[in-house]
Amino acid sequence: MPGTVTGPRLLESLREDATSDARAAFDERYSPVLLAFARRLGPCELPPEELVARALDAFVADFTAGVFDPSKGQLRDWLFASAQAHIAGASLSAQDPLSSPEELEQVWRAEWRRAIVRRALQELYEDETENSHVLQAFELHCLEKRNANEVAHELGMSRSAVFSAKSRLMERLSGRVGQLEDEF
Secondary structure, three states, X not given: OOOOOOHHHHHHHHHHOOOXXXXXXXXXXXXXXXXXXXXXXXXXXXXXXXXXXHXXXXXXXXXXXXXOOHHHOOHHHHHHHHHHHXXXXXXXXXXXXXXXXXXXXXXXXXXXXXXHHHHHHHHHHHHOOOOHHHHHHHHHHHHOOOOHHHHHHHHOOOHHHHHHHHHHHHHHHHHHHHHHHHHO
């Protein structure tokens, strides 16, 4: 997608000036993942937004100090380490079922994937504004799990057109998810 900044380019900009627009773009891209992770862990000492801000600040400080070497690991893993230290460590649930490192990592990876899919869907909607029936059919059938016959009747289109919308948009969505996985 034109205008999308890849993870490596974003990190390069962040290293050059951590107080710039790159920091705002970094926070915009990764805050939703950290926030979803914090909320999945349950009650914490501080509001989730504050924990996320601390985790991002710590990551940026470490990154600009040269602690994070992009050639020796993935950004996702470095952010997870920051999330573990600043978010999971603040959980008030001592008997939380998500307390083992494996379970925390599983939740982290699921939230990372959800963030990518949400972003891909958002971009899909931005690209498909000219054909609202196709988007409606996709939403109703794929996201709301409604029957194709019901959706076709409601939108005044054939059942075949509903399946065509699903196929076309799922293909585009899948391709975009793959691209975003590389960019994130």
